[in-house]
Amino acid sequence: GEDVEQSLFLSVREGDSSVINCTYTDSSSTYLYWYKQEPGAGLQLLTYIFSNMDMKQDQRLTVLLNKKDKHLSLRIADTQTGDSAIYFCAVQLGGADGLTFGKGTHLIIQP
Amino acid sequence: DARVTQTPRHKVTEMGQEVTMRCQPILGHNTVFWYRQTMMQGLELLAYFRNRAPLDDSGMPKDRFSAEMPDATLATLKIQPSEPRDSAVYFCASKLDRVGEQYFGPGTRLTVT
Numbered sequence: 150g151e152d153v154e155q156s157l158f159l160s161v162r163e164g165d166s167s168v169i170n171c172t173y174t175d176s177s178s179t180y181l182y183w184y185k186q187e188p189g190a191g192l193q194l195l196t197y198i199f200s201n202m203d204m205k206q207d208q209r210l211t212v213l214l215n216k217k218d219k220h221l222s223l224r225i226a227d228t229q230t231g232d233s234a235i236y237f238c239a240v241q242l243g244g245a246d247g248l249t250f251g252k253g254t255h256l257i258i259q260p
Numbered sequence: 261d262a263r264v265t266q267t268p269r270h271k272v273t274e275m276g277q278e279v280t281m282r283c284q285p286i287l288g289h290n291t292v293f294w295y296r297q298t299m300m301q302g303l304e305l306l307a308y309f310r311n312r313a314p315l316d317d318s319g320m321p322k323d324r325f326s327a328e329m330p331d332a333t334l335a336t337l338k339i340q341p342s343e344p345r346d347s348a349v350y351f352c353a354s355k356l357d358r359v360g361e362q363y364f365g366p367g368t369r370l371t372v373t
Contacts, residue, residue: 182362184364191351192351194363246308246315246358248303248305251302252302
């Protein structure tokens with residue numbers, strides 16, 4: 150089945166850019182998502198990208214997709230303390246409806 | 261502000277008891293999912309419905325779990341009998357048809373002692 154990998158932790162200074170990376174194995178992935186989860190809360194959809202796109206920008210968020218390397222990244226510009234959370238990469242395969250999630254990356258903001 | 265709602269938010273029960281979790285999808289969404297989140301396994305898809313028909317429940321332990329959609333505005337996930345290993349956060353999510361954004365509810369945190 151599909152495998153989605155993420156680093157467990159990322160530490161950045163407030164005001165710097167954060168780049169969270171994700172790799173996946175199935176090339177038939179159609180939609181790729183980024184979700185944010187704060188402690189004790191549900192998953193908040195941040196953004197998503199279609200597999201026929203290379204980049205998507207939405208305010209401070211930039212998603213880059215490298216289909217050849219099966220690599221997805223989320224860049225958060227001007228990282229703030231409110232960005233501290235777990236960020237999940239999720240992949241929807243062609244022909245499927247459910248999402249396969251990575252284990253999540255804990256984003257830690259240093260003052 | 262359309263959102264997925266889930267009840268209860270927290271549930272503590274003893275092993276062997278029946279547990280029922282409820283979800284109200286976003287109005288107009290016809291595809292409803294159940295996921296489970298644990299520290300060890302992360303987020304896993306349990307089952308999902310489209311237009312109230314079950315499409316896939318391969319992620320769900322069949323002997324004790326059951327999922328239904330009595331109507332378009334209510335999805336239920338039942339565990340009978342519950343076991344300590346069922347302790348997890350159970351999320352419901354919904355979306356419109358096969359494409360597009362999938363929105364999650366706040367989750368039900370289940371503790372089985």
